[in-house]
Amino acid sequence: MSSKLDIYTTKRRGRFSNFLFTSVCFLATMTCVLMLFVLIWNLILQGKDWLSWDFVERFPSRFPVKAGIKSALWGSIWLISLTALFSVPLGVGAAVYLEEYAPKSRWRKLIQLNISNLAGVPSIVYGILGLALFVRALALERSVLSGALTLTLVVLPIIILASQEALRSVPDSIRRSAYALGATRWQTVWYQVLPASLPGIMTGVILSLSRALGEAAPLIAVGAMAYVPFVPEKLTDEFTALPIQIFNWTARPQEDFHHLAAAGILVLLIVLVSMNAIAVFVRHKYGKKIRW
Amino acid sequence: MASTPSVKKIMQPSDKATSGYSKAPMVRPSIPEGKGMRTADELAQATEKISVRDMSFYYSENRALTDISLSIPECCVTAFIGPSGCGKSTFLRCFNRMNDMIEGTRVEGEILLEGQDIYSSRTDIVTLRKRIGMVFQKSTPFPKSIFDNVSFGPKIAGIRKKKELYEIVERSLQRSALWDEVKDRLSESALNLSGGQQHRLCIARALANDPDILLMDEPASALDPASTARIEDLIFELKEQYTIVIVTHNMQQAARVSDQAAFFYQGLLVESGATEELFTNPKKQQTEDYITGRFG
Numbered sequence: 001m002s003s004k005l006d007i008y009t010t011k012r013r014g015r016f017s018n019f020l021f022t023s024v025c026f027l028a029t030m031t032c033v034l035m036l037f038v039l040i041w042n043l044i045l046q047g048k049d050w051l052s053w054d055f056v057e058r059f060p061s062r063f064p065v066k067a068g069i070k071s072a073l074w075g076s077i078w079l080i081s082l083t084a085l086f087s088v089p090l091g092v093g094a095a096v097y098l099e100e101y102a103p104k105s106r107w108r109k110l111i112q113l114n115i116s117n118l119a120g121v122p123s124i125v126y127g128i129l130g131l132a133l134f135v136r137a138l139a140l141e142r143s144v145l146s147g148a149l150t151l152t153l154v155v156l157p158i159i160i161l162a163s164q165e166a167l168r169s170v171p172d173s174i175r176r177s178a179y180a181l182g183a184t185r186w187q188t189v190w191y192q193v194l195p196a197s198l199p200g201i202m203t204g205v206i207l208s209l210s211r212a213l214g215e216a217a218p219l220i221a222v223g224a225m226a227y228v229p230f231v232p233e234k235l236t237d238e239f240t241a242l243p244i245q246i247f248n249w250t251a252r253p254q255e256d257f258h259h260l261a262a263a264g265i266l267v268l269l270i271v272l273v274s275m276n277a278i279a280v281f282v283r284h285k286y287g288k289k290i291r292w
Numbered sequence: 293m294a295s296t297p298s299v300k301k302i303m304q305p306s307d308k309a310t311s312g313y314s315k316a317p318m319v320r321p322s323i324p325e326g327k328g329m330r331t332a333d334e335l336a337q338a339t340e341k342i343s344v345r346d347m348s349f350y351y352s353e354n355r356a357l358t359d360i361s362l363s364i365p366e367c368c369v370t371a372f373i374g375p376s377g378c379g380k381s382t383f384l385r386c387f388n389r390m391n392d393m394i395e396g397t398r399v400e401g402e403i404l405l406e407g408q409d410i411y412s413s414r415t416d417i418v419t420l421r422k423r424i425g426m427v428f429q430k431s432t433p434f435p436k437s438i439f440d441n442v443s444f445g446p447k448i449a450g451i452r453k454k455k456e457l458y459e460i461v462e463r464s465l466q467r468s469a470l471w472d473e474v475k476d477r478l479s480e481s482a483l484n485l486s487g488g489q490q491h492r493l494c495i496a497r498a499l500a501n502d503p504d505i506l507l508m509d510e511p512a513s514a515l516d517p518a519s520t521a522r523i524e525d526l527i528f529e530l531k532e533q534y535t536i537v538i539v540t541h542n543m544q545q546a547a548r549v550s551d552q553a554a555f556f557y558q559g560l561l562v563e564s565g566a567t568e569e570l571f572t573n574p575k576k577q578q579t580e581d582y583i584t585g586r587f588g
């Protein structure tokens with residue numbers, strides 16, 4: 001036989017290691033899926049009898065059968081809407097400045113380093129900052145506004161980093177082509193770079209807002225209430241939020257409240273999944289047009 | 293060497309009467325009478341559109357172009373030829389100041405556009421780039437629809453009427469020989485086009501701005517012979533109105549379409565002159581070696 005590789009036999013080589021590697025990766029994936037499945041299954045078992053339309057319609061109560069999640073759900077919706085309103089323009093604006101405008105100076109490097117570090121700061125720290133700054137110094141009291149501003153602090157670094165990443169993934173040739181056609185920097189960014197990076201930015205925004213939705217610690221620090229028998233109607237109203245309500249219920253000794261907590265978590269998960277679905281939808285709608 | 297068809301042969305003096313391109317090996321649709329190559333005399337009489345004087349160009353510490361002086365006549369085609377890496381693209385980018393975007397670049401000497409210094413601090417780069425259109429070496433369509441690609445220039449220049457934009461898009465696509473292929477799918481993504489179609493789209497995009505001067509960096513490197521021929525026709529047609537500078541590695545193409553040619557080697561302008569002269573009777577040995585395919 002010649003020394004040429006026989007196309008039929010050579011596939012044996014590396015077959016075992018290939019199999020091993022595939023199995024390990026498959027097992028890793030299955031472990032994650034299984035854990036998630038067990039968790040959700042558990043929640044459904046515990047909470048399914050308590051989850052009803054009434055549950056969403058009722059205010060909290062000392063009596064488990066009468067308790068609902070209305071104020072917490074609406075509190076969370078208020079918080080997330082306000083947080084999005086504040087953090088998206090600020091975050092995307094900052095990212096655009098840093099990526100498209102800021103000269104490559106030591107200054108920029110310093111700011112960049114700070115933002116990366118801020119993204120890793122535990123959220124309770126922002127809660128304490130919010131307490132000192134918004135609640136006390138700006139005298140906004142324990143309002144939805146204070147809560148939303150504090151959550152804005154939490155998600156801002158993440159939104160900036162994600163948006164920067166999305167902007168950086170737009171090839172320079174796009175910018176060059178726009179400039180060569182006589183576009184100003186503003187026109188280049190607005191008509192070409194931002195639309196091209198929109199799917200990436202949207203994904204980052206939705207993911208960080210999902211994180212904000214699950215935050216309890218910073219909200220407790222700025223004084224979100226555990227018992228709020230009303231829906232916030234203006235920015236200065238007191239509020240509670242889903243994670244706080246859930247935390248409150250799990251901390252109680254009575255068994256029934258634990259079922260309520262499970263039902264509350266299911267509501268929270270439904271909201272989260274819907275937000276992620278929007279992210280997937282947006283990416284699909286705009287993303288398929290964009291291939292580099 | 294033996295396999296490379298000698299350009300000199302194509303451009304034998306005896307061919308002069310038929311302007312040389314009749315024997316070119318490519319598909320050659322007929323060019324209307326009187327639209328052929330400018331003679332040396334015509335070239336000498338043409339007004340000077342761009343004048344480059346003792347220009348040197350640096351990438352940080354690297355000098356990419358050295359002491360270049362060249363006059364680019366109005367309504368003529370000037371071809372830049374030379375081996376890869378000799379600075380043709382760099383020189384081309386100097387005309388519309390695209391090099392400004394690369395950090396650490398520096399220009400010495402001056403480039404005058406109709407007597408005005410392009411590199412003066414008073415130059416408005418946006419206006420400059422609207423007057424001097426460019427087609428890049430690599431085609432880079434925007435990740436948008438075909439229509440949006442071509443209409444981008446006019447749109448940012450302030451044209452808002454859909455009908456007017458549509459007319460511009462149609463005219464530009466027709467000129468770049470792409471209209472028939474895309475007229476039914478203007479709203480489709482430009483990224484779905486083939487490589488050659490994308491390239492013609494980029495040409496259409498530059499034409500939509502209606503520039504004075506068109507810089508084309510290897511306009512036909514990704515095209516099949518028929519499209520190449522149409523682009524060359526386009527160049528012939530455009531040069532009645534516009535000043536065109538092309539970079540090409542294809543000697544036959546340079547010989548066919550250009551009126552003036554400039555040969556670069558390692559950042560130096562070795563020789564420039566009327567294309568007929570340069571190709572049939574080069575003054576420098578280096579030029580002769582390059583155009584006959586003996587090196588480069």
Ligand SMILES: Nc1ncnc2c1ncn2[C@@H]1O[C@H](COP(=O)(O)OP(=O)(O)OP(=O)(O)O)[C@@H](O)[C@H]1O
Binds near residue numbers: 377
């Ligand atoms: N952005 C850049 N930064 C630094 N050096 C560069 C840059 N672009 C080009 N150069 C250098 O400048 C020289 C000229 O490059 P240029 O792209 O102008 O060559 P070219 O003649 O267009 O070659 P080709 O025919 O291969 O396109 C090369 O040595 C190249 O390495």
Ligand SMILES: [Mg+2]
Binds near residue numbers: 380381382539
């Ligand atoms: Mg080049």
